[in-house]
Amino acid sequence: MKDQLIRATAGGHSIRIFVSNTKELVQEAVQTHKTTPVASAALGRLLTAGSMMGAMLKGDDDLLTLQIKGDGPLKGIVVTADSQSHVKGYVYQPQVDLPLNEVGKLDVRGAVGAGTLHVIRDTGLKDPYVGQIELISGEIAEDLTYYFATSEQTPSVVALGVLIDRDYSVRQAGGFIIQVMPGASEEVISTLEENLESISSITSLLEAGCQTEDILKKIVGELDYSILETRDVAFVCNCSEERVEKALVSLGHQELQNMINDGEEIELHCHFCNRNYLFSVQELSDLYKAAKN
Numbered sequence: 001m002k003d004q005l006i007r008a009t010a011g012g013h014s015i016r017i018f019v020s021n022t023k024e025l026v027q028e029a030v031q032t033h034k035t036t037p038v039a040s041a042a043l044g045r046l047l048t049a050g051s052m053m054g055a056m057l058k059g060d061d062d063l064l065t066l067q068i069k070g071d072g073p074l075k076g077i078v079v080t081a082d083s084q085s086h087v088k089g090y091v092y093q094p095q096v097d098l099p100l101n102e103v104g105k106l107d108v109r110g111a112v113g114a115g116t117l118h119v120i121r122d123t124g125l126k127d128p129y130v131g132q133i134e135l136i137s138g139e140i141a142e143d144l145t146y147y148f149a150t151s152e153q154t155p156s157v158v159a160l161g162v163l164i165d166r167d168y169s170v171r172q173a174g175g176f177i178i179q180v181m182p183g184a185s186e187e188v189i190s191t192l193e194e195n196l197e198s199i200s201s202i203t204s205l206l207e208a209g210c211q212t213e214d215i216l217k218k219i220v221g222e223l224d225y226s227i228l229e230t231r232d233v234a235f236v237c238n239c240s241e242e243r244v245e246k247a248l249v250s251l252g253h254q255e256l257q258n259m260i261n262d263g264e265e266i267e268l269h270c271h272f273c274n275r276n277y278l279f280s281v282q283e284l285s286d287l288y289k290a291a292k293n
Helices: 023-033 037-054 108-112 141-151 186-197 202-207 212-220 241-250 253-262 281-292
Strands: 004-010 015-021 063-070 076-082 086-091 115-122 129-134 156-164 170-180 225-232 266-269 276-279
Touching (some): 004 212, 015 212, 023 170, 037 076, 115 141, 170 186, 170 202, 186 212, 241 281, 276 281
Antiparallel strands (some): 004 225, 063 115, 115 129
16 A cells, blocks of 8 residues: 555644655665664654655745754764655664663664754745754654744644564554644644543554544544545655766866866765766766767
């Protein structure tokens, strides 16, 4: 089954809700980067958040980047998403391995450590919007909740979960984001709070066989709701040889000439999908000539 995201409203459109099942896309990221379980959990959580925050973008060409930099052994995580919820990402140190934490779970907090979260929205304007907060937990969901409250002044609840199986594959992955809009009544907010208290974790719901709409129904309870959109989400890297060629040309004639003078092929690496691009001296010369024409 394809990964799926639901975008909905509830309580007379005073609450907006995003629910995402991301098992397959997180599994693809894990296979691509050969991550350890704790690195898989950290990357999967941020990829899941990216899929939902991508759905918040307005323009077709808008792009979102989530970047965590921490002093833990993971060092950092980068995720990008477009407005269609196509996401890609990587961790700086994919082979980090830590003991389980005090409650017997993967120690994402210890892997991330203290640091910062950057949220960058490129909407085609001269300067992108950049929000930054200090990490409050390193668990990622709590940090994003704090980000929405402080940087965007939007009271929110963020839940993210990745369950790794014994063979290091992704057993479950998903999340939800709930945001309270201006004008939401105390009654609606109280009902939401009561409903959320009955949810132990997003992965427990997925393990029980819940689909995205089932999870939405558990969140809203007796509140009225409307599903605005259902979409597929996926791990997608848009790198290509043509894009890499353009990047080389953008370095300028002198830099290309220096590479040609070195007399050796060059290799460029995409951090998001681990693909390598090789260019021979002749190919560099052809790019140089084409750039001058």
